[in-house]
Amino acid sequence: MFDLMQINPGLWVIAAGLVCALIPKTSATSYIRKFLIIAAPVFAAWLIFQIYDSSEVLGGKLSFSGIELTTLRIDNLSVVWGYLFCLAGLINGIYGLHEKCRITDSSALVYTGAAIAGVLSGDMISLFIFWELTAISSVFLIWKGGDRSYAAGIRYLAIHVLSGVMLLAGAIIYAGANGGDFSFNYIGLDAPGGWLLLLAMGIKCGFPMLHMWMQDAYPKASITGTVILSAFTTKFAIYALARAFPGTDILIWIGCVMTLFPVFFAVIENDLRRVLAYSLNNQLGFMVAGIGIGTTMALNGVVGQVFVHVIFKSLLFMSIGAVMYRTGTAKASELGGLFRSMPYTTVFCLIGAGSIAAFPLLAAFVTKAMILSAAIEEHLYIPFLMMLFASAGVMEHSGIKVPHFTFFAHDSGRRVKEAPWNMLAAMGIAAALCILLAWPWGGYQMLYDLMPYEADYKPYTVDHVVFQLQLLFAAIFAFTLLKRFKLYPAERRAEIIDADWLYRKLGLNIVTWISAMWTRLGAHTNRLRRSTTDALGRKLYQAFSPAGTMSEGTPSGLPAVLTAGVLVIVLAIAYMAGT
Amino acid sequence: MALMDYIPEWLLIHGPAVIIVLPLIMAAVTSILPGRKPAWFVAMLVTIICTVTAFAVAIYNLKTGVDVYPMGGWDPPHGISLLIDALNAPILVLITLMAVVSLVYALPATLAEVEPKKRAPYYAAFLLCVAGLLGMVVTGDAFNVFVFLEVSSIATYVLVAMGAARDRRALSAAYNYLILGSIGATFFVIGIGFLYMETGTLNMADMGRILADLDGGSRVAKVAFGFIVVGLGLKLAMFPLHNWLPGAYAYAPTQITMFLASTATKAALYLLLRFVFFVFDPDFDYVANVLQFLLVGLGVIGMLFASLQAIFQTDARRLLAFSSVAQVGYMLLGVGIATAASVTAGYLHLINHAIIKGGLFLAVGAMWYRFGITRTADVNGLGKTMPWTTAAFTVSGLSLIGVPFTAGFVSKYQLATAAAANGWWWAVFVIVLTSVLAIFYIGRLLLAAYFQDAPVMEDGQVCTRNEAPLLMLIPMWAMAIASVLIGTNILGASDLVVGASERAANLLLGLGG
Amino acid sequence: MTDRSSVDHSAEGVHPAAKPFLFLGNENVKRRFIWIPLIGMLICIVLGMLYPQKHPLPIEKYIPGSWAVYGFLAYSFIVFxxxxxxxxxxxxxxxxxxxxxxxPDYSTEHLHEEDH
Known part of the structure; x- marks a missing residue:
């Protein structure tokens, strides 16, 4: 009955989270929490290692009222996400060791566990459950960001619950057309419910115009909260897309647009955590486009990109988080010159920036190129150029803007302490991985071994290195040149409106207008009602209005009269039938 | 069913009698018990036994079909019989379950709502009320129905009056309820008298047979029908005979409000079904006309009027009470259309509404318990101060509106389909319209709870989080989760209630048509 | 972290590990930094002509240093x-x-209302 190999490893992490939530909050138990937060992901990873045997493993089968559930499926695709999320959970755990907050610890664990369990579940019902659980558990991390995050958290929750409901609806339509088979495999757009499922996943991985929850909520979460959030939700959605819609042409274009538009927002945004959220969105675009291309090389590239992306994106968020932890702000206009007081953080941030910009010897170099090469091989020149443009954009916002305005640029005069040891340790691990996974002699091969298909791509060829460096050097040169001629715009504090304006401002205004109209209408209908009821007779009014006779107490004769009246009507109807 | 193995044989056979007799006897015992906890404990034990028995009897009935239990060994039509069939078995289970759920809630709630020395009598009266409701549902004898109707009603008047510890207006509300309830019961018993005159029997199955033989009977039967419909209409708060309801619901102790809202009107509605389809027959002209013109007409007017009234209420419980009147309209509409699908929908809405409204009243009661909130204007910021309670309220509220994946949607959808199948598109329109009205009166509370700031207290402090006690949260979440389970058909919950409703409707129309 | 104990936050507040790199804040260094990417770019363009791409776009063959040109233009476009x-x-x-x-646990930002 109780077989460790049949239970989804993510459930143990969720259980650890629940334990954290339930044990009382004292200084002694905080060590238990910290132990769990480190041990749970490690344990889950060990379990995945034990269960996976390089072919598809199905397990944990349950049956509810005729619906077959496969709660555990580890195959060459999901195992990558499984390991990755465990690794991210561990790094996040180390980064958050200084947190005294029980809610953060427990919701981080439940959230991590739900993401692990979600990618390792083999049917759409389990997927839906964990899909919603990731949203519900993570919203607490947003709310820990204080007053300003409350409304954003509500919006985040609403959008994600909506996405989950769409997923469920799509799953039901899809399974209904397939004889009640809920197993989660390739779906494609032609299948019934396919569009609904695509839209549900699209919300969660930030398709253009469905993306704004990310830039809205992530920068408002607490410092550790943002780091944790950035790792799971969207990558979970990427997994679902890679599973259900590989080779769907429209994803190429959606992905390319996704790589482009955040570039323009990121360049004018002042809040660096929001810049990184845009940058996250842009990175997801590469993955979506890769899934759309759908060749084995592209999918390998997507898997590799997801793996390294989680690491270097966390690294960037962690370094900005550390800065914010020490200085109390993440606004570019308030920062600058911090390399004097936070040198280690600076180095880590630079490694993260170099990784995301795909410098040779750093993480993204060995993976992003696979997606670009796959586009060329399929003769998708326009998408290729769009992605290349976006690569220059990545260099601009994540590669240059984030480290430059935080650690260099104009000295803000802030002299703070270096980040706490646990943050440095977490950043150090991530930075080491960024280098290790791109190391030309035995490093990137480890990453390629994880990929679902045989990877025969060679990243370190002379032409690839040279042309990538051309792009990056040209971008840096352009930056320095524009700086020299004072053409580079200064950072200014502002709220940059995005598509969320549609509901945060326009929608709100419409609703306010309607409710104002409703109040007036209410007043009018009240008056109308009063005049009508006056005409009908004072007694009727007294009986029916909220403050009428009934609430005063003594029963008026009216109800009795009414009863008699109804009787008369009944009898009249009955008699008429008789004649 | 594994459960059946643990139920002794005699309980299955005598179960219908046990569920009436046990609470009646134990009510007497409870009234003399000292203190709060023993009385509560006894009441809890009795209702749990009743629930198990009701479940067992219902499942037994599902297997064996209609089960007639002759009281004291006297066979019907001469003796009094108890009857279990597909129509009343689910109602029995509903009543007993709601009794248990409300009792769980009562343990903390009575502390604040009932005077200490009245607590043992309170539980005794509650058991009497349960016994009366179960009796009027389970009996197969028309006069017995009246007796049990009075037992439950009189117990209810007392229980409503006990709310006086919280709000003195409970007294006048109880008095009002007493007058109108008595009028209803009198009408009902007059109808029974006429029927006896016509048929010479009091056994309902027998009445039905004789009336069918007489092809509807003479004018006496018509008068009897009129009196019974109006009498029961008053008991089930059919518009415009609902005047007693808002007051009684608003000022009774929370447990009683919840229990009344989810069972008392439902039991009366069950009786209406029993009489309209089982004793009388929709094939009789006068029954068909009354169904089509009166029940449907009043149902629809009630839906609209009561929904509008609910929108303008300033008291949260009165708002929910008016919403109840509107929901009764849905059920009457389902009964009035009188097709298999519509009666199924009406019956389904009966069950679902019991669950939904139960959850809502419990949540509002908890808000009063913590913050003394009765007015709709006071719910500001409850999303932060009582997040769990507000969340339960939200789930049940959405279900009341009829949002997909909730119980309310399932039954409203069924009702709309049934009306459409009958070609009554205007009824579909009214259903949609009143659901929109429901969005307004529920949404008004939700908006204030989530998007307004918590009020500032007299000492200048902002209200902090003060969640309801666990024993209150459990029942209200049980209701909320049940409504989601029914809405999403997880664990087959929806199939279960829809199946029960279909069996009930088939029984009614099978016998009637 | 051995260095934490020895940090003197009072005076300049500069981290000891950062002291050898303070020259990065020097205005002259900043101004002359531009040569590094420029020279790097030029070298790579030359190397790019010696080792052409295996799978160039159809028109890329005619543009020496095509990615450099593209990157420069893309970057400038974004900034403009x-x-x-x-x-x-x-x-x-x-x-x-x-x-x-x-x-709010760490924030040093002032509430916005007070700014105006």
Whole structure:
């Protein structure tokens, strides 16, 4: 009955989270929490290692009222996400060791566990459950960001619950057309419910115009909260897309647009955590486009990109988080010159920036190129150029803007302490991985071994290195040149409106207008009602209005009269039938 | 069913009698018990036994079909019989379950709502009320129905009056309820008298047979029908005979409000079904006309009027009470259309509404318990101060509106389909319209709870989080989760209630048509 | 972290590990930094002509240093878009009226209302 190999490893992490939530909050138990937060992901990873045997493993089968559930499926695709999320959970755990907050610890664990369990579940019902659980558990991390995050958290929750409901609806339509088979495999757009499922996943991985929850909520979460959030939700959605819609042409274009538009927002945004959220969105675009291309090389590239992306994106968020932890702000206009007081953080941030910009010897170099090469091989020149443009954009916002305005640029005069040891340790691990996974002699091969298909791509060829460096050097040169001629715009504090304006401002205004109209209408209908009821007779009014006779107490004769009246009507109807 | 193995044989056979007799006897015992906890404990034990028995009897009935239990060994039509069939078995289970759920809630709630020395009598009266409701549902004898109707009603008047510890207006509300309830019961018993005159029997199955033989009977039967419909209409708060309801619901102790809202009107509605389809027959002209013109007409007017009234209420419980009147309209509409699908929908809405409204009243009661909130204007910021309670309220509220994946949607959808199948598109329109009205009166509370700031207290402090006690949260979440389970058909919950409703409707129309 | 104990935060507050790199803040260094990417770019363009791409785009064969040109233009385009976009999309920070501090446990930012 109780077989460790049949239970989804993510459930143990969720259980650890629940334990954290339930044990009382004292200084002694905080060590238990910290132990769990480190041990749970490690344990889950060990379990995945034990269960996976390089072919598809199905397990944990349950049956509810005729619906077959496969709660555990580890195959060459999901195992990558499984390991990755465990690794991210561990790094996040180390980064958050200084947190005294029980809610953060427990919701981080439940959230991590739900993401692990979600990618390792083999049917759409389990997927839906964990899909919603990731949203519900993570919203607490947003709310820990204080007053300003409350409304954003509500919006985040609403959008994600909506996405989950769409997923469920799509799953039901899809399974209904397939004889009640809920197993989660390739779906494609032609299948019934396919569009609904695509839209549900699209919300969660930030398709253009469905993306704004990310830039809205992530920068408002607490410092550790943002780091944790950035790792799971969207990558979970990427997994679902890679599973259900590989080779769907429209994803190429959606992905390319996704790589482009955040570039323009990121360049004018002042809040660096929001810049990184845009940058996250842009990175997801590469993955979506890769899934759309759908060749084995592209999918390998997507898997590799997801793996390294989680690491270097966390690294960037962690370094900005550390800065914010020490200085109390993440606004570019308030920062600058911090390399004097936070040198280690600076180095880590630079490694993260170099990784995301795909410098040779750093993480993204060995993976992003696979997606670009796959586009060329399929003769998708326009998408290729769009992605290349976006690569220059990545260099601009994540590669240059984030480290430059935080650690260099104009000295803000802030002299703070270096980040706490646990943050440095977490950043150090991530930075080491960024280098290790791109190391030309035995490093990137480890990453390629994880990929679902045989990877025969060679990243370190002379032409690839040279042309990538051309792009990056040209971008840096352009930056320095524009700086020299004072053409580079200064950072200014502002709220940059995005598509969320549609509901945060326009929608709100419409609703306010309607409710104002409703109040007036209410007043009018009240008056109308009063005049009508006056005409009908004072007694009727007294009986029916909220403050009428009934609430005063003594029963008026009216109800009795009414009863008699109804009787008369009944009898009249009955008699008429008789004649 | 594994459960059946643990139920002794005699309980299955005598179960219908046990569920009436046990609470009646134990009510007497409870009234003399000292203190709060023993009385509560006894009441809890009795209702749990009743629930198990009701479940067992219902499942037994599902297997064996209609089960007639002759009281004291006297066979019907001469003796009094108890009857279990597909129509009343689910109602029995509903009543007993709601009794248990409300009792769980009562343990903390009575502390604040009932005077200490009245607590043992309170539980005794509650058991009497349960016994009366179960009796009027389970009996197969028309006069017995009246007796049990009075037992439950009189117990209810007392229980409503006990709310006086919280709000003195409970007294006048109880008095009002007493007058109108008595009028209803009198009408009902007059109808029974006429029927006896016509048929010479009091056994309902027998009445039905004789009336069918007489092809509807003479004018006496018509008068009897009129009196019974109006009498029961008053008991089930059919518009415009609902005047007693808002007051009684608003000022009774929370447990009683919840229990009344989810069972008392439902039991009366069950009786209406029993009489309209089982004793009388929709094939009789006068029954068909009354169904089509009166029940449907009043149902629809009630839906609209009561929904509008609910929108303008300033008291949260009165708002929910008016919403109840509107929901009764849905059920009457389902009964009035009188097709298999519509009666199924009406019956389904009966069950679902019991669950939904139960959850809502419990949540509002908890808000009063913590913050003394009765007015709709006071719910500001409850999303932060009582997040769990507000969340339960939200789930049940959405279900009341009829949002997909909730119980309310399932039954409203069924009702709309049934009306459409009958070609009554205007009824579909009214259903949609009143659901929109429901969005307004529920949404008004939700908006204030989530998007307004918590009020500032007299000492200048902002209200902090003060969640309801666990024993209150459990029942209200049980209701909320049940409504989601029914809405999403997880664990087959929806199939279960829809199946029960279909069996009930088939029984009614099978016998009637 | 051995260095934490020895840090002197009072005077300059500069981290000891950062002391050898303080020259990075020097204005002259900053000005001359431009040569590094320029020279790097030129070297790579030359190397790119010696080792052409295996799978170039159809027109790339005719443009020496094609990725450098593309990168330079793309980057400049993005930056030149910024002021226009800022005019279009930038609003006051209190635009949405959702006040509060970023992570109030640590925040040093002032509440916005006091700014104006």
């Amino acid at each position: 878009c910024a002021p226009v976009l800022f005019k279009l999309l930038g609003r006051d920070e209190s635009y949405y009226g959702e006040g509060g501090l970023p992570d």
